[in-house]
Amino acid sequence: MTDTTQHATSTEYLIRHASILGKTSADLLLRDGRIAAVGDTAAAQASPSAVTIDATGLVALPGMVDLHTHLREPGREDAETVETGSRAAALGGFTAIHAMANSSPVADTAGVVEQVHSLGLASGWVDVRPVGAVTVGLGGERLAELGAMAESRATVRVFSDDGVCVHDPVLMRRALEYVKAFDGVIAQHAQEPRLTEGAQMNEGDVSAVLGLTGWPAVAEESIVARDVLLAQHVGSRLHVCHVSTAGSVEIIRWAKARGVDVTAEVTPHHLLLTDELVRSYDPVYKVNPPLRTADDVQALREALADGTIDVVGTDHAPHPSEHKDCEWAQAAMGMTGLETALSVVQHAMVETGLLDWEGFARVTSVIPARIGRLHDQGRELVAGEPAHLILVDPAARWTVDPAAMATKGRNSPFRGLELPGSVRATFYAGHATVLDGALATPRQVAPAREAAAWTR
Amino acid sequence: MTMPAPESGITKRVVLAAADMDRALTRIAHEILEANKGSADLILLGIPRRGFPLAQRLARKIAAVDDAVDPDLITGQLDVTMYRDDLRRNPTRSPQATQLPPSGIDDKVVVLVDDVLYSGRTIRAALDALADLGRPRIVRLAVLVDRGHRELPIRADHVGKNLPTSSRERVRVHLGEIDGLDGVAADEVVIEDRA
Amino acid sequence: MKHLLSTRDLSAASALRLLDVAEEMSAVGEREIKKLPALRGRTVVNLFFEDSTRTRISFEAAAKRLSADVINFAVKGSSVSKGESLKDTAQTLEAMSADAVVIRHPASGAPARLAASDWIDAAVINAGDGTHEHPTQALLDAFTLRRHWARIGGTPSAGTTLAGMKVLIVGDVLHSRVARSNVWLLTTLGAEVLLAGPPTLLPVGIGSWPCTVFYDLDEAIAQRPDAVMMLRLQAERMNAAFFPSTREYSRRWGFDDGRLALLDIMGLDDTVIMHPGPMNRGLEISAAADSPRSTILAQVRNGVSVRMAALYLLLSGDPHDDEPRDDETHSLPHDLPIPEGRTTR
Numbered sequence: 001m002t003d004t005t006q007h008a009t010s011t012e013y014l015i016r017h018a019s020i021l022g023k024t025s026a027d028l029l030l031r032d033g034r035i036a037a038v039g040d041t042a043a044a045q046a047s048p049s050a051v052t053i054d055a056t057g058l059v060a061l062p063g064m065v066d067l068h069t070h071l072r073e074p075g076r077e078d079a080e081t082v083e084t085g086s087r088a089a090a091l092g093g094f095t096a097i098h099a100m101a102n103s104s105p106v107a108d109t110a111g112v113v114e115q116v117h118s119l120g121l122a123s124g125w126v127d128v129r130p131v132g133a134v135t136v137g138l139g140g141e142r143l144a145e146l147g148a149m150a151e152s153r154a155t156v157r158v159f160s161d162d163g164v165c166v167h168d169p170v171l172m173r174r175a176l177e178y179v180k181a182f183d184g185v186i187a188q189h190a191q192e193p194r195l196t197e198g199a200q201m202n203e204g205d206v207s208a209v210l211g212l213t214g215w216p217a218v219a220e221e222s223i224v225a226r227d228v229l230l231a232q233h234v235g236s237r238l239h240v241c242h243v244s245t246a247g248s249v250e251i252i253r254w255a256k257a258r259g260v261d262v263t264a265e266v267t268p269h270h271l272l273l274t275d276e277l278v279r280s281y282d283p284v285y286k287v288n289p290p291l292r293t294a295d296d297v298q299a300l301r302e303a304l305a306d307g308t309i310d311v312v313g314t315d316h317a318p319h320p321s322e323h324k325d326c327e328w329a330q331a332a333m334g335m336t337g338l339e340t341a342l343s344v345v346q347h348a349m350v351e352t353g354l355l356d357w358e359g360f361a362r363v364t365s366v367i368p369a370r371i372g373r374l375h376d377q378g379r380e381l382v383a384g385e386p387a388h389l390i391l392v393d394p395a396a397r398w399t400v401d402p403a404a405m406a407t408k409g410r411n412s413p414f415r416g417l418e419l420p421g422s423v424r425a426t427f428y429a430g431h432a433t434v435l436d437g438a439l440a441t442p443r444q445v446a447p448a449r450e451a452a453a454w455t456r
Numbered sequence: 457m458t459m460p461a462p463e464s465g466i467t468k469r470v471v472l473a474a475a476d477m478d479r480a481l482t483r484i485a486h487e488i489l490e491a492n493k494g495s496a497d498l499i500l501l502g503i504p505r506r507g508f509p510l511a512q513r514l515a516r517k518i519a520a521v522d523d524a525v526d527p528d529l530i531t532g533q534l535d536v537t538m539y540r541d542d543l544r545r546n547p548t549r550s551p552q553a554t555q556l557p558p559s560g561i562d563d564k565v566v567v568l569v570d571d572v573l574y575s576g577r578t579i580r581a582a583l584d585a586l587a588d589l590g591r592p593r594i595v596r597l598a599v600l601v602d603r604g605h606r607e608l609p610i611r612a613d614h615v616g617k618n619l620p621t622s623s624r625e626r627v628r629v630h631l632g633e634i635d636g637l638d639g640v641a642a643d644e645v646v647i648e649d650r651a
Numbered sequence: 652m653k654h655l656l657s658t659r660d661l662s663a664a665s666a667l668r669l670l671d672v673a674e675e676m677s678a679v680g681e682r683e684i685k686k687l688p689a690l691r692g693r694t695v696v697n698l699f700f701e702d703s704t705r706t707r708i709s710f711e712a713a714a715k716r717l718s719a720d721v722i723n724f725a726v727k728g729s730s731v732s733k734g735e736s737l738k739d740t741a742q743t744l745e746a747m748s749a750d751a752v753v754i755r756h757p758a759s760g761a762p763a764r765l766a767a768s769d770w771i772d773a774a775v776i777n778a779g780d781g782t783h784e785h786p787t788q789a790l791l792d793a794f795t796l797r798r799h800w801a802r803i804g805g806t807p808s809a810g811t812t813l814a815g816m817k818v819l820i821v822g823d824v825l826h827s828r829v830a831r832s833n834v835w836l837l838t839t840l841g842a843e844v845l846l847a848g849p850p851t852l853l854p855v856g857i858g859s860w861p862c863t864v865f866y867d868l869d870e871a872i873a874q875r876p877d878a879v880m881m882l883r884l885q886a887e888r889m890n891a892a893f894f895p896s897t898r899e900y901s902r903r904w905g906f907d908d909g910r911l912a913l914l915d916i917m918g919l920d921d922t923v924i925m926h927p928g929p930m931n932r933g934l935e936i937s938a939a940a941d942s943p944r945s946t947i948l949a950q951v952r953n954g955v956s957v958r959m960a961a962l963y964l965l966l967s968g969d970p971h972d973d974e975p976r977d978d979e980t981h982s983l984p985h986d987l988p989i990p991e992g993r994t995t996r
Contacts, residue, residue, distance in 0.1 A: 200759075208856030209659065211759040211783035211831060216855070280767065281760030325738050325768075329758040329781070535675070538689040538717075538963075548652075548968030550668060551675040553809075588684040
């Protein structure tokens with residue numbers, strides 16, 4: 001694990017009157033990559049050169065941690081790069097993101113995960129944590145070298161074939177068992193392949209009218225049910241990616257009650273959008289798993305509030321415009337999400353009273369960091385902790401304009417929507433990557449330490 | 457039917473009352489017979505919507521003079537919608553039915569009947585429509601009102617009333633068959649002007 | 652009306668107007684000179700991503716009878732093959748100043764996509780998209796049914812609705828764009844629609860449709876329908892385990908001689924048999940296709956009239972204006988389920 005608190009830049013920040021987790025107002029002093037002081041003593045301890053930020057009316061939160069990001073590099077640099085994706089992440093309030101393995105080549109060897117990791121370090125906007133593939137080439141036939149990836153400099157702990165389901169039950173069992181050796185977790189993309197052949201959207205009233213091949217909820221739920229039973233049987237840690245149905249929520253609730261070590265994730269878009277939007281046939285609403293019904297959205301919100309679903313993961317999936325500028329069936333699946341996640345979750349969960357800001361921090365930072373075993377992320381905002389934190393203006397209102405985003409992807413389903421909440425500042429190991437709502441500078445790490453990194 | 461309540465800013469004046477209209481039609485009927493030297497081969501084709509009831513009225517008046525004439529057998533309707541040159545300039549118009557008398561129009565004397573003659577474009581369209589349906593020996597034109605402002609070299613053979621108008625004014629023909637309410641005849645010609 | 656994309660968002664007034672105009676077009680078809688000058692100088696492109704000679708020549712005849720110039724544009728191979736994209740094709744047609752694009756496409760929603768995009772400004776007519784809709788087929792079916800219904804009722808066709816009529820649609824509803832378009836249109840026009848087919852070929856979500864669903868064809872026929880519409884069984888479904896065998900399908904859901912005789916026994920003298928064509932004789936339909944009850948050739952004939960009406964109504968008027976009562980909208984709601992006080996673009 002890289003200690004991101006080392007080699008911190010020297011700028012010292014004194015944040016005045018921030019509402020910590022939306023509660024008490026206090027000052028925070030950031031120095032040498034850590035929170036040096038919180039409260040009345042912070043101002044007194046600040047050096048004369050400290051940059052003072054008036055955070056009156058702003059909420060201080062731990063930097064968000066995304067367990068589910070597609071950075072497209074290596075292979076599809078036209079869609080996104082580690083650089084552009086991590087810029088988007090910083091703007092969205094993230095200090096760590098997990099780069100999914102479905103790049104080209106697939107991140108199924110130590111070499112590829114180290115490449116992605118070093119690209120992340122070179123970029124310096126957030127901590128880029130590569131996810132390793134479970135199976136070679138995402139082929140679903142034999143295990144990738146999970147141990148080598150875990151022991152690489154990328155110290156991979158999250159393994160996923162995301163995009164495809166590890167559907168072979170024996171292979172899934174072996175993967176769950178194997179990663180116990182290094183405290184890893186299998187993040188499953190739950191999609192029964194035979195039940196979803198040619199699937200285009202949620203199967204239900206809308207698909208019946210639109211004549212699009214259905215992606216039935218049972219295709220997700222049957223895999224979730226099987227996997228929680230497998231995880232229980234072998235005593236392993238399971239993470240369910242992008243839960244999208246009310247039925248999956250019930251199964252996970254049941255599994256947790258039985259003590260199964262399962263965690264679950266929901267995307268911002270599944271907390272807000274429904275399959276009614278597909279009536280436009282606009283592929284910007286095409287995503288996998290598909291947008292579901294209003295009842296599913298409600299169940300997911302409640303599950304995130306009561307802890308059945310543990311975390312929000314963006315499933316940020318940028319695509320070049322030609323993959324969306326076409327008919328529905330031919331369009332790529334996926335939506336961007338890094339720069340809208342905070343606003344959508346605030347809108348769907350905080351403004352509805354389902355979560356307070358402390359709960360928001362839990363599902364966007366504390367638990368994702370714990371699942372990914374990122375020991376220096378998702379920490380409390382107290383003196384001595386690494387200074388990964390963000391300042392959010394919850395009263396701000398903004399209209400989503402995909403063209404103005406830092407991600408290369410223009411495929412935001414929230415375009416034109418007015419959303420609440422704006423990330424005013426992001427501190428990544430004490431370094432301001434975002435100030436006044438705009439990108440500042442990346443955090444530089446000493447070149448000597450990274451020169452040896454595996455490069456292209 | 458009584459005059460609709462005047463809309464604000466629009467003045468209306470009646471230029472032909474029911475009795476005037478009836479007298480005008482009687483005169484046209486006689487003129488048609490005279491020009492045709494009788495009722496032989498005569499066909500009256502009304503242009504929708506108000507040309508058709510006018511053609512029917514003329515046919516009845518002709519039958520009243522010449523009892524060899526069955527008014528239903530010499531009357532028809534000629535829709536010109538699809539032949540108009542202003543389709544793109546107006547909201548989409550639904551075409552009306554074209555119904556020819558059983559004898560057809562080949563080698564007949566066809567009198568086109570319309571309510572108001574204005575630019576002449578409707579009649580131009582009617583001549584084209586007629587050409588697609590057959591080949592009459594003679595085509596004549598009868599109108600209830602000629603309000604001037606011709607844009608094409610077209611003139612009527614039989615005119616009920618010549619009405620000098622400004623192009624700003626609108627000439628409205630009300631007929632009992634179309635505009636009548638509860639059997640009360642609505643026959644009149646009105647000029648409306650935006651004051 | 653700017654586009655004709657589906658029958659689901661067609662108001663009763665618009666549908667009736669289209670059928671009434673089609674009656675006038677039909678009269679033109681009986682004249683010696685069958686051509687009308689209404690669309691002189693306008694260009695209609697038949698953009699076919701799927702082979703369908705029948706539908707294409709029907710549209711071609713319709714456009715030519717209205718004096719439009721017709722360009723046939725067949726895009727080889729399926730849309731999924733990495734060839735020229737829909738966008739590029741559309742922009743090519745725009746550059747050629749197409750006034751209307753008649754599009755047949757294997758992907759559901761492709762016409763809607765074309766209409767909503769800024770790739771092309773032309774009017775878009777859906778000539779069948781994937782398993783979504785085939786609105787002109789439903790309109791010609793409704794036209795055929797209406798003539799039949801008006802004849803029985805002794806009224807003129809124009810202005811008549813299908814109120815009181817009972818129409819049974821049989822077969823592969825799941826993959827049928829014809830069935831979908833007919834369900835919406837016929838119910839909009841006042842008919843009662845019954846559906847019958849194997850449960851595997853009825854879509855999940857059919858419960859919210861305004862229809863009664865039967866798994867047993869004979870039980871459906873016992874409801875005394877005024878028309879029975881047999882859907883074509885696509886060859887590719889036959890090997891995809893939707894039903895055990897074509898023999899079993901034919902026995903349970905085919906309109907065979909026995910069921911034809913049943914109509915006589917039940918005294919359903921005025922019940923007609925419809926089929927959108929092309930037929931699989933001996934599979935979904937048998938001698939019924941040739942019986943006096945069959946409307947199959949009338950459907951083909953009426954197709955031209957209905958397509959003339961559609962082209963005329965879409966292309967003749969000022970595109971930026973329309974008659975006030977014809978104010979239906981084809982744009983789809985983009986409302987997101989968000990609390991009050993938020994606005995969408």
